[in-house]
Amino acid sequence: MDALRACVGEVSVSEFRGATRVVVPAATVHDALELLKEKHGFDLLIDVTCVDYLNYPDAKDRFGLVYLLVGTDTNLRLTVRAFVNDPDPTVRSVVDLWEGANWLEREVWDMFGIKFAGHPDLRRILMPHEFTVFPLRKDYPLQGMGERHNFPVLTRGES
């Protein structure tokens, strides 16, 4: 933790049911993860995901990124959190550290609209490319915004 603090500045650590969480500033996510990977043996990136805290009680920031790390030798788990806000939520991509982050970051972009600076191929992955909004944000309604009804239909004659 001290090494992390020296590297990225302010770090807050919390524990819940045996899982350790570290909150780092969004600008230093890449540095923190690089340090954890290279120096502390957290070599397996399990998941990259995000939570939208729009209506959450006592939430200060809009989006909370979640990086789940595992050390394959030490069997330790660590959750690294970083918070970003509208407009233009951006963090630095970690694809240069883990190839596996490629699709996981694309999914976060697709679902939450968080940009990953330096990502080699930041396209939509699950939603169609014509989609303009980000469906897992809390201000997107459960039943959609009519995209299904306005979907372009290609008939056999036109094709």
Added chain:
Amino acid sequence: MPLTPSVFADEPTQDGMQPYLWTMNFGPQHPATHTTLRLVLKLDGERVADAIPDIGFLHSGFEKIGESLDFNQYVTVTDRMNYISPMSNNVAWHMAVEKLMGITVTPRCSYVRTIVCELMRISDHLLCLGAMGLDVGAITHFMFAFSGREKIYEIAEALCGARFTHSYTRVGGVMRDITPQVVGMIRDFLKFMPGVIDDMEKLLGQNRIFVDRMAGVGVLTKEEATNRSCTGPMARASGVTRDLRIDEPYLSYPDFDFKICCAREGDCMARYQVRMAELIESLKIVAQAIENIPAGPVNIGPEQRSVLPPPGQVWTTIEGLISHFELVMPNRGAQVPNEEAYAAIESPNGELGFYVVGDGSPRAYRARCRPPSFVHFATFPHLIRGHTLSDVVAVLGSLNIIAAELDR
């Protein structure tokens, strides 16, 4: 950028010297993709120069649905993720929820969940191995595998009433306790299964055509496996000795004697062999567990205010009725802290985890599923580059892609 074959073909090649590169659309509906996924292949003769996966055809917003269903209702949606091994998903989901709520399940429940998880592993591996053989032309192998899967479906039907989408677990317990009839069926299954594995192994294990198709194809080294976030049989076939059942024991796995199955080669054949060996280990676990199920209640008590009381109690006692009412009414329900928890199990395909965020209501604020298929399919272009078109199905089969879990 829309991903159409024509756009892709117009891209200039790196040296500009290969005007004969073909672009081929593989899928979305192709028998060897098993479900709906699409690959845009760039072919140099019969060699695959590059592959671009295009997924999302089965996206149905499972994570969004999870934010509006309560913890017990959402289990029916987890069935539909990896529908080859639904109970593993059920167990993973409720493990995450129970971790969030701070519930410890009873020893009997823990054993029952271990048994169903291992049965699901056998079922999933049988499908994967059978389909792997089928894709490269061995249809008998597929039939052998499905004779075993049919028995598991029958066990599941006797256990919970459903053959395919089980929805077996509940917060703090399971839907129905295991009965002597089911125990008997599992004992019969344990006697029946070694013969099936033997048949499958004799048919393809040393088969020259099969080995030629599989060995040396789609090689993933140990470093790449870790770097690309691979887990489960995928990683173990590349020499990563990581198995959550041993490394981070959950449920009742510490009580049983079994081995981690690993291989060094990292090719399709290694993945086949690892899955084959895991079948035998899973049978060992089930055999140990089924004879040692502890007595006692399978669900946690009603005093914990999170598990629904059994129907008989609801209909005949006032306490049962009140606790049922307290749990199902939309403005009441179980107490959940404003916290976040991640719990993972070693599902047949790899690490399957759920990241659950609670906000005090009986629904999840966010229900993230960490899907192993999604992570493994991301390695596909890397695995197939340089191999032939016919190897596409061999590699796809060995990855065990379940498109419903891939797209969720």
